[in-house]
Amino acid sequence: MTVSRLERLISLMNVLHDSPRPLSAQELRGRVSGYPDNDASFRRQFERDKDELRELGVVLEMATVPASDPPVTGYRIDPRQLFAPMAELEADELEALSMAAAVVGFTGDSSRRAMFKLGVSATTATRRAELADDPNLETLFSAVIDRRRVRFVYRDEQREVDPYRIQFARGRWYLCGMDHGRGALRWYRVSRMSTQVSADAPGTSDPPSAPLSELTLDPWALPGDHAPMEAEVWFDPVAAAGIRDELPGADVVSEDASGLVIRLKVHNREGFRSWLLSFLDRAEVLSPPDLRDDMAKWLEGFSVDARRSS
Amino acid sequence: MSRITVGTRIQRLLAILQWIAAEPDGVEISAACERFAMTRSELLGELTMASMIGDGSANFDDMPFLVIIEDSHVEVSLLSFRQPLRMTRGEQLALFVAARALTDPEIGGEDPLSRALSKLAAHLGLDPSLVLAVDVDVDHDGGPRAATLDQAITDRRRVAFTYWTYSRDAVSERLVDPWLVFSRHDQWYLSGLDVDQGQSRVFRLDRIHDLTVSDETASVAPPGLSTSLDFPTDLPVVELDLPASASWVIEAYPTVAVEQVGDRLRVKLAVTGPSFVERVLLRVGPEAVITSIDPELGDLDLGAVTAQRIAARYRR
Incomplete structure (x- = not known):
């Protein structure tokens, strides 16, 4: 009878975690049904099975089989590494988490697997916000949790960063952290990290000096060179609808048929200007005068004559 | 539901077996089907397969599960795999991200999802203040x-x-x-x-x-309705001469051609309308120069004309 891959993998995990000593590949071949008789095919399939187990998060320990001569590599799974009771969640908490995992998740299968590990089937949803996965995300996530300093290449430069915040916004993942080379806070797009991120030992990253909630990707809130200032900005009714979506927690000064006025704390003047100009005539800085002057000067820098002669 | 991988099937099977085994007298098959969103034949297929794992081995303890199926009833004894497998960081991250996307820890909600997120964070060894360290800004339902x-x-x-x-x-x-x-x-x-x-x-x-x-x-959607967002192929083109500091333009927008000329960039963009070009020019600043433009989009002085129009607001 044919033994499926699934049966073989469960059987393999069972035999390996139950064994008091490392087992050789040949011993496993004898105890786990479903491996081919041909030696080369067996080796290939055994390698694939090991990879699959690792992908499942199973830690395969390798050690020499005791008393083997010549020495033979053996395999074992430490049961303490294989199993871990999950957080004790109430039924309503499990259900809420399952719903959340159904509507928001990575493009892969990780949230479904995670829900099974919590003992329930992930709820299915017809609509789902798919988040791009990135091979460096797990490392960055671990680094934030364990306060590890990370190293990667970004814009052709080696970076050494204390990671503070990972954010998904506008369809992309970003990391915010203290860039030690620059001595300043920086945001990085994760997909642009051109090397595999490496993380130092736990506890090697210093905590952030600013509250995490202030580290946002909003263009006006990015780390800037000026003291932060409060700005009032007007949007016409057409742009206002989008602003309401984009900034649900906005500090609204007024809203009527003439448009929407909101208050923003501007840390980065360039980011603020660039963002506001994307609304063209549909937005205007109302105050403070300093920021209005900035905007006016920027716009007056465009000369019709200069463009025509170029 | 999308096709299920062998790894996910393993997790699902273990979850099913552990759930049934928690009831010493077993459960109705229909209840298991409902909990795990499976058809009866799918579930029976998985349980039957589980009952055969290790049964060919000379060692009895190579059998991890005893599964007894009788009519509409199933009982399971676990000889192994009594606890769930340890979650990988990727799986933890997936749950964390899903929960974070739909909660605002700054509000400190006591709803089930906020409570689940707090427990999950504690389980991961995450300092409660660090729940904010992962932020997911996603509109999950429109x-x-x-x-x-x-x-x-x-x-x-x-x-x-x-x-x-x-x-x-x-x-x-x-x-x-x-x-x-x-x-x-x-x-x-x-x-x-x-x-x-x-x-x-x-x-x-x-x-x-x-x-x-x-x-x-309303009319009914045609069969095979496409959800493609492909732009038309015959869009008008503008060529811009940009300072090196405007390299973000290449990353932010689809380009037709990019050429490095000295320390500047020559970028061709196929655009859906003139306002697209106006925005790029105003954001980059006076150093951005149009070198050629489809008349449908405007003239070479498009940036300056737009800037003057908007600057008028600031002269009031």
């Missing part, structure tokens, strides 16, 4: 507009709204037969028939306002 449009699609009702065509910075009233609401790259869209133009169109939900549902019956 908001009230998507709900209204969904209802209109179900009821086959024509809708009317004001639409902001961003690329031309134009606002117009649309009458649309709604067909499908869908999400791409963290944006929500409506696909439907633009009644006045007699053509199918895709609208971005955040540019729709004053949405109303009429009593008129």
Whole structure:
């Protein structure tokens, strides 16, 4: 009878975690049904099975089989590494988490697997916000949790960063952290990290000096060179609808048929200007005068004559 | 549900077996089917397969599970795998991200999802203050507009709204037969028939306002409705000469050609309307120069003309 891959993998995990000593590949071949008789095919399939187990998060320990001569590599799974009771969640908490995992998740299968590990089937949803996965995300996530300093290449430069915040916004993942080379806070797009991120030992990253909630990707809130200032900005009714979506927690000064006025704390003047100009005539800085002057000067820098002669 | 991988099937099977085994007298098969969203034949197939694991081995303890299926009832004894497998960091991250996307820890909610997130964070050894360290800004359902449009699609009702065509910075009233609401790259869209133009169109939900549902019956979506957001291939082209500091333009927009000329960039963009070019020029600043432009989009002085128009607001 044919033994499926699934049966073989469960059987393999069972035999390996139950064994008091490392087992050789040949011993496993004898105890786990479903491996081919041909030696080369067996080796290939055994390698694939090991990879699959690792992908499942199973830690395969390798050690020499005791008393083997010549020495033979053996395999074992430490049961303490294989199993871990999950957080004790109430039924309503499990259900809420399952719903959340159904509507928001990575493009892969990780949230479904995670829900099974919590003992329930992930709820299915017809609509789902798919988040791009990135091979460096797990490392960055671990680094934030364990306060590890990370190293990667970004814009052709080696970076050494204390990671503070990972954010998904506008369809992309970003990391915010203290860039030690620059001595300043920086945001990085994760997909642009051109090397595999490496993380130092736990506890090697210093905590952030600013509250995490202030580290946002909003263009006006990015780390800037000026003291932060409060700005009032007007949007016409057409742009206002989008602003309401984009900034649900906005500090609204007024809203009527003439448009929407909101208050923003501007840390980065360039980011603020660039963002506001994307609304063209549909937005205007109302105050403070300093920021209005900035905007006016920027716009007056465009000369019709200069463009025509170029 | 999408195709299930062998790894996910293993997790599912273990979850099923552990859940059944928690009841010493077993459970009804229908209850297990409901909990794990499986058909009876799917579930029985998995349970039967589980009952055979290790049964060919000379060692009895190579059998991890005892599964007894009788009529509509199933009992399971676990000889191994009594606890769930340890979660990988990737799986923890997936749950964390899903929960974070739908909660705001700054508000400190006591709803089930916020409680689950706190427990999950504690389980991961995450300092409670660090829950904010992962932020997921995602619109998971398209908001009230998507709900209204969904209802209109179900009821086959024509809708009317004001639409902001961003690329031309134009606002117009649309009458649309709604067909499908869908999400791409963290944006929500409506696909439907633009009644006045007699053509199918895709609208971005955040540019729709004053949405109303009429009593008129809407046409039905054609079979195989595409949710592609591909731009037309015959778009007008503009060529810009940009300072090196404007390299973000290449990353932010699809380009037709990019050439490095000395320390500057020569970038060709195929664009959907003049306002697109105006925005790029104003954001880059006076150093951005148009070197050639499709007359349909405007003249070489498009940036300066736009800047003057907007600057007039600041002279008041």
